[in-house]
Amino acid sequence: MNTTASSTPDTPHIPVLLAEVLAALQPRDGGIYVDGTFGAGGYTTALLEAAHCQVWAIDRDPDALARGAALAARFPDRLHLVAGRFGDMSELLATHGVRNVDGIALDVGVSSMQIDDRARGFSFLRDGPLDMRMERAGRSAADVVNTLPEKDLAEIILTFGEEKHARRVAKAIVAARSERPFSRTLHLADVIRAVVRRAQDGIDPATRTFQALRIYVNDELGELDRGLRSAEFLLRSGGRLAVVSFHSLEDRIVKTFMRTRSAEAARPSRHMPASAIKASAPTFNLITKRPALPGDDEINRNPRSRSARMRVAERTAATALAAVAGGHA
């Protein structure tokens, strides 16, 4: 473990399932694509190199966009960097006059640069401020562990971390913060490790609680849900949506959305009148019945790809269900 004071990321982000995402989106000359999670620009670069297309690249992390400046200079008329959340992508692009696109890629979660930069506070292996905010704004992980009631902390750790010792961890957090409020990542990691034993698989006991806090602080599952609906609005008929996710909570949301939207007589909302239900045809066709996974080669080259899975669906010509249901489907 690197314990120097540097906060410079030491691992460049290696794009995950890149060939699969490219094959799914089939970029063509003149096409318009959205990379909703620009990160280190791996997908964006590949799209721009594959065809003479336009790419609208979104990231909520100001550091990621700042690092994209060189790429934007290389493709001055074709790459458009946009600060914001992919959950708002249809609104974000509308402000630039873009209302339909040919393909959308989402590679959800955090980048290697974010994890490796101790100053961002995502890592339980490196000491840093207990932050975890991708946007560098809003409530930090320290705010959450220092202020939430024990019951709420336990709920978050159980739901978003799938930590079976959630109640024990929440109790330890509340006891520790009464002695000294949390401000550093390693303080929190040590408190967790004192009450949860390392499992036989060797996974650090702090893993699940850190994941839970990150998801909660950044409302990652809510963002994914809004992003999928936004994609339904933006994609033109025949346009493809490719989503790469990294854990079962995310994959379940993607799978359910794609299955529901591609089902015959898809029902966007239980409050919807029967007359409207009849009118709602499937808005997507499934391209991947099962998720695409990285092969052994990719996992050897990039162990962080280990848990990745990609699902792809193609937009039909049907009206977006959220539109049919008045924006609340």
Ligand SMILES: C[S@@+](CC[C@H](N)C(=O)[O-])C[C@H]1O[C@@H](n2cnc3c(N)ncnc32)[C@H](O)[C@@H]1O
């Ligand atoms: C896994 S990385 C993407 C890596 C990218 N595919 C590449 O090849 O370099 C995820 C990126 O998405 C950003 N991100 C996560 N959730 C987001 C959201 N809801 N809206 C916009 N950006 C988001 C993160 O800040 C991070 O930079």
